[in-house]
Amino acid sequence: MRTPRVIVWLDRLQVDLIAAVARQAKFSIVGAGSPAKGQSGSVASSLGCPVVDDLRAALASAECDAILLASVGDFALSPTGQDAGAVRASHARGVRVISLEPVPPSAMDLSGQGWTREEHGQCPANLIRFVGLPRLSRVMRDAHEPLASVGRPRTLHIESYAGATTCSLASRLFAATDLMISLLGEPETVDAAYVGSAVGQGVRSAPPQSLANLDGDLSVTCRFPDGRAATLSASNQGGRWSFAATLLGEQGRLRLYDDGFEWIGVDGQKCDELRIRRGTRSANEIDTRAATALAESLARLLDASLPDDGPVPLESILCVAQAVLLSARTGQPESPATLRRAITPMM
Structure with missing residues (x-):
């Protein structure tokens, strides 16, 4: 069986954790970059792989089986909808987009930046799979x-x-x-x-x-x-x-x-x-519980022989x-349904 090739997008402090996840889930890291300015070279060097300094370009054209977003920075916040378009392009190439973080990060962003725009019966919001659930x-x-x-x-x-x-x-x-x-x-x-x-x-x-x-x-x-x-x-x-x-x-x-x-x-x-x-916390301070949980879910997502669990109910979440x-800001109970009604005209 061929080893899955994964590009990772992460913060510097996540390097050891993601390296441990890759070992447990048995995938190869073929590129790495960071949403933090000036950190892509450092994380790639630490992981011993090529530098990826443009996430959107990687989604559109990089040679890999999956792209793991361990950290997202300002990704999914583009007002032009180019981030949603990049996820769609990745899916069209057969490259799975997997995230540890919410993408997009709010219901307003979901409704207004192309994430729910359907083409050929699919929308970018439903093409992302999430780990750590x-x-x-x-x-x-x-x-x-x-x-x-x-x-x-x-x-x-x-x-x-x-x-x-x-x-x-x-x-x-x-x-x-x-x-x-x-x-x-x-x-x-x-x-x-x-x-x-x-x-x-x-x-x-x-x-x-x-x-x-x-x-x-x-x-x-x-x-x-x-x-x-x-x-x-x-x-x-x-x-x-x-x-x-x-x-x-x-x-x-x-x-x-x-x-x-x-x-x-x-x-x-x-x-x-x-x-x-x-496992318990290792000598080099990696959170092995986190590594195991993420590796188990990533291994399932990268195994083409297993059925797809499908998208999460992103709008509701x-x-x-x-x-x-x-x-938390108002100090009062709030209604998810009220928020949905407010954004529905935008979707």
């Missing part, structure tokens, strides 16, 4: 029977954490929201609080208007039309990669982790349990995420 993880596949048995939860809690050198807060909020929507649908309202990474140093950070380059912590309470509820806790200041979800339903409590699950019945007895052996940021 718990919904598509091995644990969720292994927990298929307990999930079916517990049923649709009445109450859900999700924790989605990572270290600052792994990804942005946006990445972890995106992943948590994707899982919540898959289990409960889109919430009626969200009530959020944002804490910037500089709090405690005499600085209070106001949440931005989009997910682009977002850092810090978010706590979110979500209410659903049928009375169900969910809470999300997301951060890229959590030291290392960690995912957990608790589902409360008619058949008890199901707790999902990075490395397994535990199902406790309503009578308090353990109904099922699984633990997957995982971004509307929820934008409502979260708005709520």
